[in-house]
Amino acid sequence: MIRVGLLPDEHVYSAFVRERMLCGQMHINTRRFFEINGIAYHQMHSQLPLNTDLMGIIRRMGLSPEQVLHTQLEHTTVSLWLLSTPLCGAQYTMPNNMAHAGINLDKRWRFCPQCVAADKALYGVSYWHSAHHLCGAKICPIHDQILHTHDELRILPFTLPHHWSDIAEAMTLQLWDVAWQPFIYRVAQTIKADPLWPNRVKAQIRRYLNCESELPLQQKERKRFDQLARQMTADLGQEYMAELFSSSRPDRSLKTNILWATLSGQVGSAKIRHPLFWLTIIFWLRNELSECQHLI
Numbered sequence: 001m002i003r004v005g006l007l008p009d010e011h012v013y014s015a016f017v018r019e020r021m022l023c024g025q026m027h028i029n030t031r032r033f034f035e036i037n038g039i040a041y042h043q044m045h046s047q048l049p050l051n052t053d054l055m056g057i058i059r060r061m062g063l064s065p066e067q068v069l070h071t072q073l074e075h076t077t078v079s080l081w082l083l084s085t086p087l088c089g090a091q092y093t094m095p096n097n098m099a100h101a102g103i104n105l106d107k108r109w110r111f112c113p114q115c116v117a118a119d120k121a122l123y124g125v126s127y128w129h130s131a132h133h134l135c136g137a138k139i140c141p142i143h144d145q146i147l148h149t150h151d152e153l154r155i156l157p158f159t160l161p162h163h164w165s166d167i168a169e170a171m172t173l174q175l176w177d178v179a180w181q182p183f184i185y186r187v188a189q190t191i192k193a194d195p196l197w198p199n200r201v202k203a204q205i206r207r208y209l210n211c212e213s214e215l216p217l218q219q220k221e222r223k224r225f226d227q228l229a230r231q232m233t234a235d236l237g238q239e240y241m242a243e244l245f246s247s248s249r250p251d252r253s254l255k256t257n258i259l260w261a262t263l264s265g266q267v268g269s270a271k272i273r274h275p276l277f278w279l280t281i282i283f284w285l286r287n288e289l290s291e292c293q294h295l296i
């Protein structure tokens with residue numbers, strides 16, 4: 001059972017780390033620590049909120065079903081995944097580490113130095129924030145400061161942000177990141193407040209791109225979608241596409257058509273697609289869709 005209370009916006013794994021520290025179990029072998037707490041041993045990733053591993057920890061918190069959903073929304077990055085799953089999709093789990101195939105996002109654990117100072121002053125401890133780990137987040141939404149990270153934070157060791165204050169470095173910003181930062185935080189806030197928004201915005205995208213017919217779309221539509229995808233790449237910039245999608249790197253000959261993969265219902269339709277596919281389309285069309293006016 002995990003007893004430590006979650007702090008505002010604290011990631012579930014962060015509380016798990018604090019629990020081990022507070023219980024005086026840091027001296028125990030890590031595998032043994034998982035074992036005595038009845039949790040399958042695993043490595044802690046920052047952006048896989050539907051993983052069976054992470055759900056294993058949430059289930060050890062002794063919560064009601066409503067509290068589980070609330071905990072997922074407030075203390076993991078699951079909100080964006082509601083774009084990818086059917087309604088109330090937080091109840092879905094995914095096989096571990098499957099979700100990031102083809103996605104190039106920086107998945108290192110990161111922190112805001114000002115949050116570290118503020119959290120220590122207020123709660124006596126620094127902790128890992130969920131919001132800092134949304135897709136492509138690089139600037140703290142509270143302090144407007146660039147987040148700091150370290151290569152050894154690809155997987156979370158049993159440490160807290162203040163342990164990294166002296167050696168972590170500021171993340172590198174690209175030009176498109178500037179517009180992405182407020183966008184990604186507003187999308188997450190929107191979904192937390194209104195879990196039906198993903199369904200509405202997705203319907204509006206289909207209407208706007210004139211593909212409301214029954215899925216899967218017919219193959220003859222492919223040519224039109226290739227044209228649309230070229231337009232999307234031109235509008236968002238090759239740097240955006242190449243930084244986020246492995247198949248869009250200049251050295252890759254077989255490029256994934258992001259629009260077709262997301263909307264056609266033909267490619268890998270049985271799998272849950274990473275929310276970055278939908279987020280890219282929403283980011284591209286945000287000026288055109290009435291459901292996105294508050295995101296601009």
Ligand SMILES: [Zn+2]
Pocket residue numbers: 112113114115116140141142143144145
């Ligand atoms: Zn901050």
